[in-house]
Amino acid sequence: MKRNMRKILKETDVSKFIEYKENYFNCLQDEGETDFLNYLQKYYFQTEERVMMWAHCHRINAGINTNxxxxxxxxxxxxxxxxxxxxxxxxxxxxxxxxxxxxxxxxxxxxxxRPNSNNYQHKITMESHKKAEHMSDMVETSECGFKVQSCSEKDKYYLVYYNELCDKDCRTGYCNKCKLCLHRYKSQCPENTIKSVICKHIHAVALFEVRSKSVLGSGNIDMSDKNDILYIDEPSSSQLHYQNDVTNFIQENSIKQEHKPLNFDERREVQALKYIIIMFLTIKFIGHDGGDS
Structure with a gap:
């Protein structure tokens, strides 16, 4: 019973979700579990809007899979x-x-x-990368991108395709070994669509592309690569956006703190944080000016 319920919860296809739900309800009816069946129908399946709040098939790429x-x-x-x-x-x-x-x-x-390398998402990313290192023969190219064979089901494949190319300094779900962020690829794997992490299938595709480039050779540098080299010291759009957000936040916080009484410890902490951020932005700004000169 529990395994079937988990199967319903994690199903990402709407038609299969409905099929699993009907089979599960019929099974509960045959087993005489009417109380539990009524409970599910009353609190979780009463309306389509209620189902869309928790079912994975209605929460693809939502970024939140738990409360x-x-x-x-x-x-x-x-x-x-x-x-x-x-x-x-x-x-x-x-x-x-x-x-x-x-x-x-x-x-x-x-x-x-000051990133913390021991955070949860970093551990998940590293575990997925280690699993992908043993999937070198499970990646195939296709018209839409890449097909990666499932490790649990031999006849099942997950489609991995290019999503978007972020700034080079994007570190959202970043993998230090593959040198890619969460936005570079999209996968049909629930780990990526539901949990919003880089799944092992994406890691396998990234490693596959690295091997392909090493076999083909680097070749000549095109104009886009030259442009990247010429302007590599300039701050990217995400850096500028982040710096503007930090500056606006500090200014707004300073205005609020002027009208709010603080004790000595709180005021000292705020002043120390403000000093650290301002010094960091100043050093980074001077460094960029020095690089341009």
Whole structure:
């Protein structure tokens, strides 16, 4: 029963999802599990809108496959910020939410400047890369991109195709060995469509292309490569966008802090973070000017 339910949850094809659901409901009816059947129909299958909230087939490339992040944020707000209080005023709740946004933004800035290699997505990416190293003979080229054979089902193939070429400094779900980010390829694998990580099939395609280029040889550098070499020291669009976001956030935070009383520790922490970010942006700006000169 549990395996069939998980199969329904993880199915990414709508027609197969409906087929699995009907078979599962008939199985529950035959086994006499009417209470559980009524529970599912009442809370999870009552309307199409409700099904679209949790079924994987309706959440392709949504980027969120669980409500644990929402539960974690709710716990942070309820216990860390509200201290278990109930029925607080709306303006107080908005102030607390504003504090959470500021804290998350500071953490994002610090993580961008000092990445932590032990984060969860990095571990998943490295595990997928290690699995892909043993899939060298399972990649084939096709008209739409590449076909990668499934490791669990021999007759099943996943289609991997090019998605978009990001800036060279994009580090979203980045793989240090394949030198690619999450946006470079798209795959039909649930690991990529549902969990939004670089699956082993994408890693296998990246390694396949590296081997193909090494066999064909580098050849002559075309004009696009020359342009990349000439302007490699210039900041990319994502860098400029990130720097503008950081600058605007610091300015807005400074204005808010002027009208909000802080204790000594909080003020010292804010001033230290502001000093670090401003010094970093100044050094990077001077470095770019020096490279242009």
């Amino acid at each position: 644990m992040a929402i539960e974690s944020l709710n716990k942070l707000l309820k216990y860390n910020k509200m201290c278990g209080q109930r029925n607080i005023r709306v303006e107080k709740l908005l102030d607390l939410l504003d504090e959470i946004v500021d804290e998350k933004m500071w953490k994002k800035i610090i993580y961008s400047e």
